[in-house]
Amino acid sequence: MAVEGVEKELSELRGTFQSGKTRGIAWRKAQLQAILKLISENEDSIFEALKQDLGKHRVEAYRDEVGVLTKSATHALHNLEKWIAPKKGKLPLLYFPAKAEVMPEPLGVVLIFSSWNFPISLALDPLIGAISAGNTAVIKPSELSPKCSSLLADMVPRYLDSKAIKVIEGGRDIAGQLLQQNWDKIFFTGSQQVGKIVMSAAAKHLTPVTLELGGKSPAIVDRIHAADLKVAVKRIASAKWGACNGQACIGVDYVLVEKEYASVLVESLKKCIHQFYGDNIKNLDNIAAIVNKHHFDRVRNLLKDPRVTASIIYGGSIDEENLIIEPTILLNPPLDSDIMTEEIFGPLLPIITVNKVEESIEFIRARPKPLALYAFTKNEALKKRISLETSSGSLVFNDTMVQFVCDALPFGGVGPSGLGRYHGKYSFDAFSHEKAVLHRTFRLELEPRHPPWNDFKLDFVRLAYRFDYFGLILLLTGLRRLFRSCN
Structure with a gap:
């Protein structure tokens, strides 16, 4: 699409917004209901597109994409009237006689960049917030998941208001053209590197941004009862290999454990991997593929350092034809190697040992703030220290990734792992401006x-x-x- 085409689409969206059409609660509810209809009527097509782009199993596709969107849109529909209603502002007596309210209003025309690893949910979930708040929107799907991008471009105009919500496909050139325009909000999900480009472009127009990035999200494993460890290992394995095969921003990037307890953890992980995925790399039906050759080579190159290769204690097999890398465990790879300084975003799991589990806190504090931090422990004193002495986008004790599907909690990063938050009411807030309205009298x-x-x-x-x-x-x-x- 040429620059003129982008500007034409944007002009139509701005005209629709200025008409006031999207501010009505009836329009907002109709669009949310249309999203639910889109999802339910095209479930098989969504499954097939995700299978072709990422090799996702239908169960994984429903759990992480279809189910997330169904829950999110339903939650917004049930709460929309409450979210839209102005909130009474409490004034001190000094302002008497007067009254005040805080009125949420839509920002205007917003741009949503979705990511390739969850290409359906990360496109439509932010859109649910944008629609709920009364905005018009452009979705730019990732070109790295082409089947899902094409599916969105086909489905969205058939179900949603095409004068208010548009899908614009393309690669870097189109993304660059979109970033040159003046938006009222940009919502981006992706890498830190591209996030910096988005933020820099937005700064030229003083456009507010939400950046959902990533980083190296650790898991701390304390000494726990054998039965509890079995549960913990299942949750770690699901978060590492069961969510797009490690290609998830909130997946477990590495594990911290006491040196004397490491062997117990490793043996439990090996058994769990065998149970979940088997040992035949040619027949790993329950695991997603690496998205493309470029990312496959990037992950494989993390293993080329001889020091890293020497730390492999399980897995490491590679199926280049099908872009599969076997679930791999590494014990104490060098801390200065790429695998421990870059986000892995793949099926490699380093395990780093410490003398005492409390040392994990300083290990995490010495590194950039992660998007998520997981800790498996029953030690309340340790929990308190982790809560008070570390900073992360989210902190979960004794589970993994469940915070992402909880509408009552904000989801977002801190520092290099992101800027802003969404999900549930927080999605509505992300695309709204809370306008203060104060009413005074001419008396006194x-x-x-x-x-x-x-x-x-x-x-x-x-x-x-x-x-x-x-x-x-x-x-x-x-x-x-x-x-x-x-x-």
Whole structure:
């Protein structure tokens, strides 16, 4: 699409927004219901596209894409009227007589960049927030998942208002053209490297951004009962290999464990991998493929360092024809190697040993803030220390990735792992501006706020700010003194 085409589409979206059409609650509900219909009527097509692009099993596809969207759209429909309603603003007595409210209003025309690893949900889930807030929107799907991108381009205009919601396909050139335009909000999911480009482009127009990035999300494993360890290992394995085969921003990137407990953890992980996926790399039906040759080579190159290769204690087999890398465990790879300084985004799991589990806290603090931090422990003192002494986008004890599907919690990063948050009401907020509205009367004018200035007015204003709760008393006292001074 040429620049003129992008500008034409954007002009139509802005005209639709300025008409006020998208502000109506009936329009918002109709679009959310249309998303639910789109998902239910095209479930098999979605499964097939995800299978072709990423090799995802139908169960994984439903859990991470279809189910997430169904839940999210239904939640928005059930809560939309409450979200839209202005909230009463409590004013101190000093402002009497007056009333105030906080009114959410849509930002305008928004741009949503989705990612290739969850190409359906990461396109439509932010859209649910944008629609709920009353915006018009452009979705730019990732060209790295072409079947899903094509499917979105076909489905969205058939179900949703094509004058308010558009899908624009393309590669870097189209992305660059879109970033040159003036948007009211940009929502981006992807790598830190591209996130910097998006933020830089947005700065030229002072456009607000939400950046859902990533990083190296660790899991701390404390000494726990054998039965609890079995559960913990299942949850770690699912978060590492069961969510797009390690290609998930909130998947477990590496594990921290006490040196003397590492062998117990490793043996449990090996058994779990065998149970989940088997040992035949040619027949790993329950595991997704690496998205393309470029990313396959990137992950494979992480293993080329001889020091890293020497640390492999399980797996490591490669099927280049089908872009499959076997679930692989590495024990204490060098901390200065690429595998421990870059986000892995693949099926390689380093296990780093520490002398005491408490040392994990300093290990994490010495590195960039992760998108997610997981800790498996029953030690309440350790939990408290992790909560208070580490910073991450989210913190989960004794499970993995469940925070992503919880509408009651905000999802987002901190520092290099992201900027902004969404999900549930937080998605509505991400695409809204909370406008303060204050209503005053023409009666009871506070003359000390106006010139000409004198010492009495200075004293009055000083007291008014210092003793806000007694504002009404100060007001009446001040007015009486002012009345006396004038007579």
